Amino acid sequence: MKRYIQSTVYVIFVIVTFLALAKSFMVYKNPFDLYENPLVWLALIGFVMVIVLKEIVNVMAINKAKELQNEKDGVVPEETPAWYAGILKSWTNAKDIEQEDEIVLDHNYDGIKELDNSLPPWWVYMFYATIIFGVVYLIRFHILDGDSQAVEYDKAVAEARAEVEKYKATAPNLFDIENVTLLTAEADLKRGKAVFNLNCASCHLADGGGQIGPNLTDEYWILGGGIKNVFNTIYNGGRDGKGMIAWSKTLKPEDIAKVASYVISLQGTTPAVAKPAEGEKYIAE
Template sequence: MNDKSIFKPLLPVLILAPAATYASTPAEFFYGIFSDAYFWLFVLVAVLLGLAYYSVKRAFDEIALHMRPDLAKKAEAEEAVADEAATEESDDSFSRWYRWFSGLKPMSKEKDLQLDHEYDGITELDNSLPPWWLYGFYVTIGFAVVYLVYFHMLGGPLSSDEYRAEMERAEADVAAYFERMGGMVDETNVTIVEDDKRLANGAKIYQANCVACHAADGGGGVGPNLTDEYWIHGNTINDVFKVIKYGVIEKGMTPWRNQLSATDMQDVASYVLTLVGTEPANPKEPQGEKM
C-alpha cells in the first residue's frame, strides 16, 4: 500500500471540520479562522482522525487478505517485490516516521508476533499499542493534570467566573450606554423610570436639592405640595420633567438643567411622582387643578 494515500481521507476532513464551526460570514471565516485556537484544535483532531481512519482501513485490508488466502499469497508476493523496492525508495524521513507512528509491522514479520496459544484455529498477534494512540492518550493525561492544577488549584477562571466577568462587562456597557443616551432625554421623550436604583438616585437628588421648598416628605412649603392630586403645571412625567428642567423663575422654582444631568432630572421627576398619594406630616393646601 502506498503511504501517500493517507492524505486522501485526510483532505476532506481537514476542509470540513473547521467549516462546521464557522457558520459566520465568508469574510470572517477567512480572516478570523487562523487566529482562533479552536481552528488549530480542529486541525489536530482532523489529523488524528485521518490517521485513525488510515490505520483501521489498513487493519481491515489485512483481515480481508487473511480471509482470502489465494489473494493473500498473490498480495504477499507483490508486497515482497514492493517491499524490496520500497526499502530503498521509501526510506525518507516521513516514511520512517510514519512506520514508527502507526506502529505497524510488515506482514513478513507476522510470525515473530504470533503468541503460542490457539483456540479453534484462532491465534493472536502480540502487537503493541500504536504509538499515535498511546501518545495521544499520554497527551490527554498531561492535559488533565495541567487543567486540574491551573483551574482547580491555582484559581484559573472557571466557567462561572467567566460568566460573572462577562455579566459585569455587560452591566458596564449598559451603564455607559445610558450615560451616552442620558443627554438625549428631554421633556418630549422622557419616560417614568421604575428601576429601584434609579428611583433611589432620584430620592437622593430630591433630599439634596428640593426639601428646602417642598419638604422632605413632599408636603410642600415655599413650593407646592407634591403628594396631592392638585398640580399647577400638570402631572405627567413630561410636565414634571419640564418644570424641574426650566423652573418657574418668577414664582421661585429653580431651573435645574444646568445643575442636574438629563437622567438625574428623569430620576428625580419619577421619584416625585411616587410621592403622589403618600401622607406628609404638614400638607400644604392644594394649588392648581385636580388631576
C-alpha cells in the first residue's frame, strides 16, 4: 500500500511540475535565457534531478533485491566488469587491497594505519581547471580592464532605455509627459470633448466654467498650463487630498492627450457662469 501511495505522489509531482514548466515557457518570451529567467532553469534542473534520482533509487532497490535473492538462493554474484573496473581505477587512481602494503606509512594510531594514496585524477583536473579559470579571470578583468558587473548592468540599462525610446518614437498611440503634443485635428478635439463631457463636466461644467473644479477658460492655472502640464495633471491627478483624482487608471493615455488638448482649446471662451480665477497666470515659454 505504501508503494502505491509513493508512486501516486510521484506521478502527481511529475504532472504538476511539467504543467508549471510548460506554462512558464508560454509566459516568458525567452524562457531558456539563463540571465533573464534563472528560476526556469532551476525548476527544470530540479525536475530532471528528481526524475533521475527516482530512477537511480529504483535501480538500486532492484539490484539490492536481486542480491538478497541470490544470497538466499546461494548464487555467487558476478564480478565487476573489467571495463567498469578500469574506468573506476583510472579516475580514482586507487591501489588494490593486495597492493596497499606498497603505500602504507609508518604511522600507527591504536592499530589504525595511514595510506599514502595519491590525489584522484578527477580532483586534480578540477583543481587545474580552477587555476586556468583564475588566470583567465585575472587577465580579462584586471589586466585588460574588462567590464565589471556594475558596468555591464549600466550598459544593459542604457540599451533597454534606448529600445524604449525607439519604441516610443514608432508607436503612434503612445503618449506620456515627455512626448505629448497639442492636438488640433477636429477628430481629436471631438473625441476629447466627448471624454470631457462624460468624465469632467460634473466638476468643471460642460463649457469649462468651473464648479467644484476650477475654471478652465481663463489664463490662470493651479498646476500650470500648457499641454504638458494639463496632461500631467489629468494623468497623475491634482493636489493631494483636495485635488482631482488621477485618471491614468481609467482613461487611456491617448484619450488623456485628447482631453488635455480639448481643455487647452477652451482658453478664451466665454462660459455661461465663470468661476473666479484660481492659481497663477500661465505664460508659455
